[in-house]
Amino acid sequence: MNKRRRRTAFLAVAGLTGGLLLTSPQPASAANLIKNPGFETAGTDGMPYCWEKSGWGDNDFTFTTTSDAHSGGKAMKVELTRRVSGDRKALITETAACAPTVTPGKQYDLSLWYKSTTPDTSVTLFRHDTTAGWQYWTDLKTLDMASAWTQAGVRTPEVPAGTDLITWGVSVYGTGSVTTDDYTMEQVPDVLPPATCTGTADECANGRWDVLPTQNPVRSMHSVVLNNGKVLLIAGSGNSEEQFNAGTFTSAVYDPVNGTYKVIPTPKDMFCAGHVQLQDGRVLVMSGNKAYPLPGGHGYEGFKDSYIFDPVTETYSKTNDMNDGHWYPSATVLGNGDVLSFGGLREDSTGSVTAEYWSDAEQQWQPLWKVNQTWSYWGLYPSMILMQDGRLFYSGSHVFGNNIPGTGSAIYDYNANTVTQIPGLQNKDERDQSASVLLPPAQDQKVLTLGGGNIDSNPDANRLTDIIDLKQANPAYVAGPPLPQGTVDLGNGKVAETGNQGKMYVSAVLLPDGKVLETGGALHNRADPVFESSIYDPNTNTFDPVAADPQARGYHSSSFLLPDGRVMSTGDNPGNGTWNHNVSIYTPPYLLKGTRPTITSVIDTEWNYGDTQRITVDRPIAKAELIRPAAVTHSSDPNQRFVDLPLSVDGNDIDLNVTSNPNLAPPGWYMLFAVDAGGVPSVAKWVHLTGPAALAASAESASLFSVSSTDSATTPHIHSFADDLTGKVTGPGKKRTSQKVSPTVSGCDRHYGSINVCVPTVFPDEVKNTTAARCAWLKTNDYGRLKVNGRDDPLGLDRNKDGIACGKGDVRTS
Secondary structure: OOOOOOOOOOOOHHHOOHHHOOOOOOOOOOOOOOOOOOOOOEOOOOOEOOEEEEEEOOEEEEEEEEOOOOOOOOEEEEEEEEEOOOEEEEEEOOOOOOOOEOOOOOOEEEEEEEEEOOOOEEEEEEEEEOOOEEEEEEEEEOOOOEEEEEEEEEEOOOOOOOEEEEEEEEEEOOOEEEEEEEEEEEEOOOOOOOOOOOOOHHHHHHOEEEEOOOOOOOOOOEEEEOOOOOEEEEEEOOOOHHHHHHOOOEEEEEEOOOOEEEEEEOOOOOOOOEEEEOOOOOEEEEOOEEEOOOOOOOOOEEOOOEEEEEOOOOEEEEOOOOOOOOEOOOOEEOOOOOEEEOOOEOOOOOEEOOOEEEEOOOOEEOOHHHOOOOOOOOOEOOOEEEOOOOOEEEOOOEEOOOOOOOOOEEEEEOOOOEEEEEOOOOOHHHOEOOEEEEOOOHHHOEEEEEOOEOOOOOOOOOOOEEEEEOOOOOOOOEEOOOOOOOEEEOOOOEEEOOOOOOOEOOEEEEOOOOOEEEEOOEEEOOEEEEEOEEEEEOOOOEEEEEOOOOOOOOOOOEEEEOOOOOEEEEOOOOOOOOOOOOOEEEEOHHHHOOOOOOEEEEOOOEEEOOOEEEEEEOOOOOEEEEEOOOEEEOOEOOOOOEEEOOEEEEOOEEEEEOOOOOOOOOOEEEEEEEEOOOOOEOOOEEEEEEOHHHHOOOOOOOOOOOOOOOOOOOOOOOOOOOOOOOOOEEOOOOOOOEEOOOOOOOOEOOOEOOOOOOOEOOOOOOOOOOHHHHHHHHHHOOOOOEEEOOOOOOOOOOOOOOOEEOOHHHHHOO
16 A cells, blocks of 8 residues: 555445435536535545545544535535654545546646644645556645635646646645645646747757857866855865865856956865855865875875855855865765765775765864764765755765776665665766766656766767666656767767666766756767757656757866856866866757746845745746755766746736755755746846745754744745655674775776876777787877886886886887
8 A cells, every 4th residue: 555645435426326416416616626625525435426536655634524614614624633654635636537637748626725723834736647547746835824714725746747637736744633624726828928039940959069268267067056146166276286275275256247257265175075065155176186106105095174155255264174084075965955975085095985964054164973873985976965854865866986896876864874785876886977867857756867987997988877766665766768869979070879888977967957967078088978958757757858058078077057057167287288178058949949938026035944935027937946066076966956846827926835854955055046837047046045944944853844833934845755665774784994996996097197088097099908908099199108006017108127118119019
């Protein structure tokens, strides 16, 4: 039985006889799709005709047909007198005879009259998939407490493909009662604006890339979109031996409005640090590079230092130190504004097994004794995505080498301090520098993972994609459609990809029309750039190839959404140590379809969870959403998310219904987009989401969200998804200092060249295992003169032992 629902049994409508009905059934009106909308017609099991009891969890409840009605003689009262978990709701019965028929792609206006003694309520929808059957769809609206009859209305998102029926009702998930009456559901008339192509036919189908005239002045590999619309570009030493030795560490702030850069003094080498936006809009930057590798000695080293960047003053300030060094750490913001960080390399270049916890209330990293530890090594930049119940999903995306032991992906429960393996990820040890993204909307709890390779073994990067639905009781990855293929530059010009060739170093960017742009990448370790971009549509599970960035975007590149709806791409750092300072801007097809809608006013930019917030637009829109601004590096931004805002529409005045669950939208600054029926977005407005439900949580509580139901603030509506995991579960292991990690973890043989030059430890398969072939490949990829560091020559590049790799004598004697 579905744990979310646990309904009492009901008789099929076909089995209802005249003797069971006290009156003739209340039919749906010509416009209203709800049958028995006022509960006037009796049914079975003490419930009105076409209504059923639903809910789950540990709670005491009653369902009562009451005479305290808004109209007619009956209404429905649902009351919880004790609650530990779960909810209760009266739902339209899940049968073809009772559930309203819907059309995919259409939207519906829902309304009801209600009284409520609790703030813990939600209008909740289920949908019938013609293949998978009945399943939870989404929560739409939190109802304010009301002692007198009050009307509430909300518009559904577009009905997903494959859906033929929906059912809905009001969930009660706190102690108190909700009495409802007079439900209505009407299809929204189509208001499709005319699409007028403002570019060439190809641009209107595939978008357009423009290379900006001004280059990025720093070798940035970290990109953070700030809440003033500017972009923080962090370089540190920029993977440059000269700058590291000179102590020259840089950042820049880019202003997309006027196209200018401001170079920012940077106190430490933040090359390959972690970063995340705090809820006040400042940027927390953790660790970075303490030392580059030495041939025959240590590998990269991470320091313990941590800094905060202030967008107002455009300066860095130091925080307290982390407990450990973390070169390449993860950074995941939680629903209470705190931050969890895992992985990376310590000060001695071994792998860190220490989890780090940033308290936003205390504005500091917590001492080790306060932080739950499993003593697990999660690798480098592990993609840890916050789930709707506060657990973390490790998607399997990471950087450098093989994946973690086991199935390659897992769910980590910080409070229980357990790790559960999740099955299904394809070719888990070749997902190095893949990208993972929580698909739009965040309420759907689906994650897409795409591409990747293996820097250690250096095979051709793959085309694999995997999708997981975290709303399932026991979620598992399933294979998605393969990435489209593009062209690859193997050193002699672009040629078409063949076979199963795909790309690593891929970027994935959430777009305001609810799709995902994937772009950039390379076929091998810091070599062979791939020129391909496509747009993934979660509704159809398809990729649509679009215009490709003309610039190489491999290692140390970033792509991210700007507030105007365009996408910016920077960087590329091939193995020969060079850097691409050119910046590309992608204009998606939705910006070439004519006039954009405009948000003409936002009544309040300070938003709380469970709020209804009003905006005004200049013409009809189909949806609105919050998109968390990017903080991306190395194909990784686990905090990127698109949060749907259900609409209540009154002409050009739009009420936006904000989720009550901070896990879906962690506190902070967001870009607010309004999107018309043609998928054309407005320019974003900035809003600040915070509130009591987020601030009341603490790391020590049994649940990350323990606000009492009797508080005036709405508590999160958290569902029991992924509660029946059957994968291998592990708890805290034996306390240990670190994980041993090879000095060649970056796939570079440091016996040759300089610090920032990466001669691969394993050459691509097409390169023959001879000195001549290897040297020819290095020459084709512009490596230039390579000094041999020390006496060892593991790749056989210095056959004549003159200290110079791939000299004329080396090739002649090979």
